Amino acid sequence: MSSFLSQLHFQLSCALQQRIEICKLRQGEHLILGFSIGGGIDQDPGQNPFSEDKSDKGIYVTRVTPGGPAEVAGLMMGDKVMQVNGWDMTMVTHDQARKRLTKKNEDIVRLLVTRKSLEQAVRHSMM
Amino acid sequence: MDNESQYSGYSYKSSHSRSSRKHRDRRDRHRSKSRDGSSRGDKSVTIQAPGESLLDAESTRGDDRDDNWGETTTVVTGTSEHSVSNEDLTRVSKELEESSPLECKRFLGPVLGGCLGLFALFTPLAFLVLPQLLWREALEPCGTPCEGLYVSLAFKLLVLLISSWALFLHPPRATLPRFFVFRCLLMVLVFLFVASYWLFYGVRVLEPRERDYRGIVEYAASLVDALLFIQYLALVLLEVRHLQPAFCLKVVRTTDGASRFYNVGHLSIQRAAVWVLDQYYRDFPVYNPALLNLPKSILSKKMSGFKVYSLDENSTNNSTSQSRAMIAAAARRRDNSHNEYYYEEAEMDRRCRKRKARLVVAVEEAFTHIKRLQDDDPAVSSHKHPREVMDPREAAQAIFAPMARAMQKYLRTTRQQPYHSMESILTHLQFCITHNMTPKAFLERYVSPGPTMQYQRENGRGRQWTLVSEEPVTSALRQGLVFSLRRLDFSLVVTVQPLPFLRIGEEFIDPKSHKFVMRLQSETSV
Numbered sequence: 001m002s003s004f005l006s007q008l009h010f011q012l013s014c015a016l017q018q019r020i021e022i023c024k025l026r027q028g029e030h031l032i033l034g035f036s037i038g039g040g041i042d043q044d045p046g047q048n049p050f051s052e053d054k055s056d057k058g059i060y061v062t063r064v065t066p067g068g069p070a071e072v073a074g075l076m077m078g079d080k081v082m083q084v085n086g087w088d089m090t091m092v093t094h095d096q097a098r099k100r101l102t103k104k105n106e107d108i109v110r111l112l113v114t115r116k117s118l119e120q121a122v123r124h125s126m127m
Numbered sequence: 128m129d130n131e132s133q134y135s136g137y138s139y140k141s142s143h144s145r146s147s148r149k150h151r152d153r154r155d156r157h158r159s160k161s162r163d164g165s166s167r168g169d170k171s172v173t174i175q176a177p178g179e180s181l182l183d184a185e186s187t188r189g190d191d192r193d194d195n196w197g198e199t200t201t202v203v204t205g206t207s208e209h210s211v212s213n214e215d216l217t218r219v220s221k222e223l224e225e226s227s228p229l230e231c232k233r234f235l236g237p238v239l240g241g242c243l244g245l246f247a248l249f250t251p252l253a254f255l256v257l258p259q260l261l262w263r264e265a266l267e268p269c270g271t272p273c274e275g276l277y278v279s280l281a282f283k284l285l286v287l288l289i290s291s292w293a294l295f296l297h298p299p300r301a302t303l304p305r306f307f308v309f310r311c312l313l314m315v316l317v318f319l320f321v322a323s324y325w326l327f328y329g330v331r332v333l334e335p336r337e338r339d340y341r342g343i344v345e346y347a348a349s350l351v352d353a354l355l356f357i358q359y360l361a362l363v364l365l366e367v368r369h370l371q372p373a374f375c376l377k378v379v380r381t382t383d384g385a386s387r388f389y390n391v392g393h394l395s396i397q398r399a400a401v402w403v404l405d406q407y408y409r410d411f412p413v414y415n416p417a418l419l420n421l422p423k424s425i426l427s428k429k430m431s432g433f434k435v436y437s438l439d440e441n442s443t444n445n446s447t448s449q450s451r452a453m454i455a456a457a458a459r460r461r462d463n464s465h466n467e468y469y470y471e472e473a474e475m476d477r478r479c480r481k482r483k484a485r486l487v488v489a490v491e492e493a494f495t496h497i498k499r500l501q502d503d504d505p506a507v508s509s510h511k512h513p514r515e516v517m518d519p520r521e522a523a524q525a526i527f528a529p530m531a532r533a534m535q536k537y538l539r540t541t542r543q544q545p546y547h548s549m550e551s552i553l554t555h556l557q558f559c560i561t562h563n564m565t566p567k568a569f570l571e572r573y574v575s576p577g578p579t580m581q582y583q584r585e586n587g588r589g590r591q592w593t594l595v596s597e598e599p600v601t602s603a604l605r606q607g608l609v610f611s612l613r614r615l616d617f618s619l620v621v622t623v624q625p626l627p628f629l630r631i632g633e634e635f636i637d638p639k640s641h642k643f644v645m646r647l648q649s650e651t652s653v
Contacts, residue, residue: 036652044646062650094649101653 017082020111022073033101033109034068035061035075040094050078052116058082059089059097061113076115083112233302233589236310243314244291247321247354251280251347254328258343262336269341276344283351290358294366301401304594305601308395309364317357324350369394374604375624378403382617383418385411390626396610397600403621404592404612408583412576414617417542482537483574489533490566493526499563523557538573546582547573590614 024031039048041057050060061079064071081089084100092100101109258266324346332343369392376399379386387410391399500516517525534552538544559569572581594600595618596610608623 033653036650038648038650042647044648047646047648063652065652094647094651098651098653 017112017114018074018079020070020073020075020113022069022075022109022111024107024109025069031102031104031107032068033070034065035070036063037081037094037097037101038062040097041091042093042095050116051080056080057091059092059094075111075113079113079115081111081113085110233299236302236307237299240295240310240314243317244295247317248284248287248291250321250324251284251351254324254332254343254347254350255280258332258337258340261333265336265338266340267338269344273341273344276341276348280344280348280351283348283355287351287354287358290362294358294362301404303397303401303600305397305599307398308601313357313361313364316360317354320353320357321350368392369398373626374606375626376403377622377624378407379620379622380411380414380617381611381620382414382416387411391604393603395601395603396596396598396608397594399604399621399623400592400594400600400610400612403619407619408580409578411579413546413579413582415542415546415576416616417545479540482533482540486530486533486537486573487566487570489530490570493530494566494569496526496529497522497560519557519561520553522560523553527553527556534573543573543576 022033024033037059039045039051039057039059043057045051045057046054048054048056048060050062051058059081061070061075061077061081064075064077081097083089084097085106087100089097089100328346331337332346337343371392372390373392374390376389376391377386378389387406389403389406391402394402497517531549535544538547555572556569591614593613594610595613598608598610600610604623606623606625610621612619612621
């Protein structure tokens with residue numbers, strides 16, 4: 001019984017987060033991902049329209065360009081970026097986040113994101 | 128003597144003409160001074176004459192006193208008959224106090240001090256004059272140094288005289304229950320000084336008929352120097368030491384909880400008491416016993432409805448058990464008296480405000496009836512029939528009539544009518560007219576209860592206060608001391624607390640360090 005419950009718990013915690021793989025697109029001499037980020041520990045968290053907790057200083061996706069590599073990979077507006085290629089994104093400044101996403105020697109970035117709608121969907125299905 | 132129940136002195140005045148009111152006023156004034164003015168129609172126990180708490184007990188109104196007021200007290204409702212005997216007691220004690228003579232003890236201290244001071248001042252002159260009178264021929268002549276000493280002596284004596292007059296020669300403001308320690312100390316010091324100087328003078332100068340006059344003059348000059356130093360000591364001990372604030376006194380009046388905080392310096396308890404009373408007469412709103420308690424109609428409902436019969440043989444501890452049983456029973460019942468209290472308060476407020484509005488309108492209108500006669504008016508008045516020119520008193524009487532009723536009703540609603548007789552209102556109106564005051568300034572006196580000082584009458588007897596204290600009253604103030612100043616029907620409780628020690632640090636701010644940035648919320652596209 002306890003092992004079944006722990007399995008269930010593992011699945012639930014995985015389901016609240018999503019792994020997204022984006023292939024960078026080369027445009028001229030820039031590698032672009034096709035979305036915009038906002039937030040960071042040096043920013044004002046109260047102005048973030050996507051966060052539930054207004055003291056959350058994480059990195060959020062504020063815009064996704066239609067047809068870009070991010071939209072193709074399944075990234076949505078309002079996602080909170082938790083990790084980029086294994087690097088933690090919850091306690092970084094805005095500039096550090098930008099740098100981690102735009103490394104010139106990487107073609108693919110693997111993001112771990114959390115989505116509010118995902119959590120709510122799971123919660124609704126449980127009720 | 129009509130035997131009616133209590134009535135306010137104004138009740139007849141409202142609907143009658145001015146002339147008959149004058150007669151009635153004179154008669155009523157004789158009657159109503161010692162009468163309680165609380166409104167009739169209350170079911171409450173009549174509170175004893177509040178006027179006595181303002182008028183001093185020894186005041187000079189013996190001729191106004193109504194001698195028959197014992198027969199015209201109201202019916203006393205409520206459970207206790209003790210209130211009547213209380214009234215009798217205070218009535219008797221007040222009569223005793225009224226008949227006591229003017230205290231001569233009040234002037235004993237200053238007179239003694241004055242004599243001592245004069246004696247001390249004339250002593251150096253006596254030292255100088257006596258050898259000249261007694262053995263002038265045998266004295267050695269004394270040249271310029273003596274003259275210098277004469278001049279300095281004269282000036283020092285003049286300074287002593289002027290500063291004594293400035294500092295010490297004022298009528299005493301209070302008699303203290305015990306000796307004023309510092310003052311006694313100083314008087315003893317002065318006396319000892321002067322006595323010892325006289326002693327030495329008698330032994331060394333008068334006896335052997337000393338011939339060195341310069342020495343005698345120097346001796347007198349040294350006495351004057353010593354007196355100057357003693358006066359400096361007196362200045363510091365009596366006047367300066369208590370100016371530095373050291374304690375915070377909280378003064379609370381027991382009857383209605385009015386409280387104030389004061390900062391004082393190092394004083395003895397009795398001196399602090401005098402100081403507190405000085406401030407009391409200025410700061411505290413006047414004590415109005417009519418405003419004190421919840422009406423009995425609210426409280427009495429709790430107690431009624433229970434009859435307790437005791438079946439014990441011995442009824443010694445009957446009362447305590449009975450009252451305890453009643454209190455317990457009353458506590459168990461559902462208590463709605465707060466509701467009644469709330470509504471009664473709201474109703475009272477509303478009534479007060481309504482009456483006040485009527486009063487303000489009436490007074491404003493009354494003031495429009497007169498105006499000051501300017502000197503350049505005769506051109507106007509000579510055309511019409513000459514207007515009657517009045518002095519302030521007549522003008523006040525002329526405009527008093529339309530506002531009298533509103534004023535009387537308002538005073539009765541706010542329970543202030545014992546403090547303001549018609550005569551006093553007229554006098555105040557005359558005063559306001561003379562000084563060009565607006566109706567609002569005229570009403571300032573009646574709208575809020577003023578300090579007790581405003582209602583005092585001038586008399587030489589003074590106010591009697593009793594200082595109640597667990598420590599001897601000449602001891603100095605210190606933390607945690609509590610003493611109280613008692614009057615006949617209320618007292619002031621004074622608590623002493625030291626002022627906190629302040630540690631003040633310093634922080635320097637460079638004026639160039641005030642810089643600001645906008646809060647960030649940037650968005651970067653990647």
